[in-house]
Amino acid sequence: MSVKDIIFESIDKQGVAILPPMDVFDSINLLKTEQIHVACTMLDPWYNKGKGDVLPTDEYDAFIQQLLENSGEISDLLYLWGFPEVIGPYVRYAPKDFYMVSWLTWYYKNCPSVIRGWRSSQNACIQFMRHGYALHPEHFLNETQKEKFESGKMRFVPGPPSVIESPLIIGFVGKKEQTGHPSQKPEAVFDKLLLMAMADNQIVFDPMAGSGTTGASATKNGFRAILCDKNEEYISLMENRLNVKRISI
Numbered sequence: 001m002s003v004k005d006i007i008f009e010s011i012d013k014q015g016v017a018i019l020p021p022m023d024v025f026d027s028i029n030l031l032k033t034e035q036i037h038v039a040c041t042m043l044d045p046w047y048n049k050g051k052g053d054v055l056p057t058d059e060y061d062a063f064i065q066q067l068l069e070n071s072g073e074i075s076d077l078l079y080l081w082g083f084p085e086v087i088g089p090y091v092r093y094a095p096k097d098f099y100m101v102s103w104l105t106w107y108y109k110n111c112p113s114v115i116r117g118w119r120s121s122q123n124a125c126i127q128f129m130r131h132g133y134a135l136h137p138e139h140f141l142n143e144t145q146k147e148k149f150e151s152g153k154m155r156f157v158p159g160p161p162s163v164i165e166s167p168l169i170i171g172f173v174g175k176k177e178q179t180g181h182p183s184q185k186p187e188a189v190f191d192k193l194l195l196m197a198m199a200d201n202q203i204v205f206d207p208m209a210g211s212g213t214t215g216a217s218a219t220k221n222g223f224r225a226i227l228c229d230k231n232e233e234y235i236s237l238m239e240n241r242l243n244v245k246r247i248s249i
């Protein structure tokens with residue numbers, strides 16, 4: 001069986017394929033070698049916390065640029081997450097044949113104030129898209145609007161707001177979704193991103209999937225997912241969360 005067949009066997013049975021732990025560039029390269037093209041790639045790396053305190057800024061810039069370019073070779077739409085002050089410069093980093101479509105904000109009110117100054121209440125997400133690829137605002141219509149849309153009577157399709165409000169789930173006990181991953185995003189936020197990006201049954205790839213939020217959101221909304229992370233512990237976390245075993249390749 002080819003690696004591509006093994007991946008699709010898992011996707012066909014369970015809606016999700018979890019790859020064994022590997023570096024983001026290796027998993028992107030694996031999809032490229034296996035000629036697996038996906039509709040959407042979710043890029044949610046560890047963040048430089050503002051002033052290069054994870055990696056020197058030049059190195060982080062080069063990492064993000066490479067990430068976008070390589071992901072652009074295997075997908076039609078990219079989401080890049082980070083703190084606004086960190087990813088701000090990357091609005092100009094659209095890979096070849098792509099353009100920057102939107103700056104999205106996830107707004108949460110419930111972050112405890114631990115520093116003097118502004119209390120962090122937002123994460124940003126840049127959406128890049130291949131020229132000619134179409135978004136799916138029709139996924140956000142109510143039943144009456146849908147009928148109008150399907151009968152061709154809707155002159156324009158109203159879209160959802162680009163600021164998505166949903167509480168932070170990390171650090172708060174008692175939240176159903178919580179897995180213990182230190183940077184877990186709420187499904188409510190990823191639901192909107194995936195619904196806008198994909199047609200039914202299309203595939204989203206998340207090479208730094210952490211707790212597997214992309215997989216949870218994809219299966220809930222009628223999409224399929226390929227997930228990976230370089231950290232063994234997080235691969236186990238997503239296996240448990242999604243009730244899907246990683247593939248062996």
Ligand SMILES: C[S@@+](CC[C@H](N)C(=O)[O-])C[C@H]1O[C@@H](n2cnc3c(N)ncnc32)[C@H](O)[C@@H]1O
Pocket residue numbers: 022023024025044045046047181183184185186207208209210211212213214228229230231234
């Ligand atoms: C911000 S978290 C992702 C959180 C995820 N969106 C969620 O909701 O659970 C970043 C993840 O990227 C992974 N990661 C960081 N660098 C990586 C690399 N070079 N290759 C693969 N995974 C990486 C980390 O292990 C971590 O789980």
